[in-house]
Amino acid sequence: MLEYQKQDCDLTLEEGLECYYRSFPDTTEVFKDDNNSGTLLRDHDCTHVIFGLDISIEQESILDSWVVWGSKWQLKYIWGYQSLPQIKQLYKDLYKEFGILGFLKIFWKLGGIKRKVIFRALKMKKKWPFKMPEKYLKMKISDLREEHGIKILLPEELQYTPIER
Helix, strand or coil, X not given: CCHHHCCCCCCEHHHHHHHHHHCCCCCCCCCCCCCCCCCHHHHHHHHHHHCCCXXXXXXXXXXXXXXXXXXECCHHHXXXXXXXXXXXXXXXXXXXXXXXXXXXXXXXXXXXXXXXXXXXXXXXXXXXXXXXXXXXXXXXXXXXXXXXXXXXXXXXXXXXXXXXX
16 A cells, blocks of 8 residues: 555655655656646646555546546546547557456446445535645645545455456
């Protein structure tokens, strides 16, 4: 378990983000923001940290539920993320690896966890801003979770059988 995956994590969001980036396997490229992306990639990566999830395909799927139900977002901003060249290529690679059937299996296997996320998201004090204020980077993750009413999933709640590739 990584430090940011503990509910009462004392790291700042910026430190949690660095912990998240260090957790990538050597073969995983870290997508950094540039002039085209603005802060889109960082903002997405911060959702991994604030909701306590890693980069596995299963936890990316779980994160989708957190973002849809527990985040404040604008379609234009989210569409901008989906339209980035590096994200488009990532989706192409994932579809090539898993296919439509693989994605359906992931969604099916994670249904119970995704429902739990939806219920927790609906109980939040306020939604997490997908386009995140800069000041959040200097704040403690535990304080941000308390402010928003985010109760991340415990390791025992994240039990699933990984999809075979």
